[in-house]
Amino acid sequence: MANLTNKTSRCRRNKRRTHWVLKAPNLVECPHCHAFKLPHRICGECGYYKGRQVILSKE
Ligand SMILES: [Zn+2]
Known part of the structure; x- marks a missing residue:
């Protein structure tokens, strides 16, 4: 297993x-x-982007 060479200070x-x-x-x-x-x-x-419907909404 790898060992630390320098301990990280607080x-x-x-x-x-x-x-x-x-x-x-x-x-x-x-x-x-x-x-x-x-x-x-x-x-x-609503599935809208840039003022128009891009994908169909749930309803
Ligand atoms: Zn919307």
Whole structure:
């Protein structure tokens, strides 16, 4: 098994973990049905994108 040559200090370990932050997904309102959706993606509720229907919706 591999052995450590240099022990990581608390400072270095904590500095590495500064990038662990979780971010909430960016949500925009669908202009057609006003449900929240991801930007630049087809709306999951109505199937609209760029003002026209791209996929068939549930109803
Ligand atoms: Zn929609």
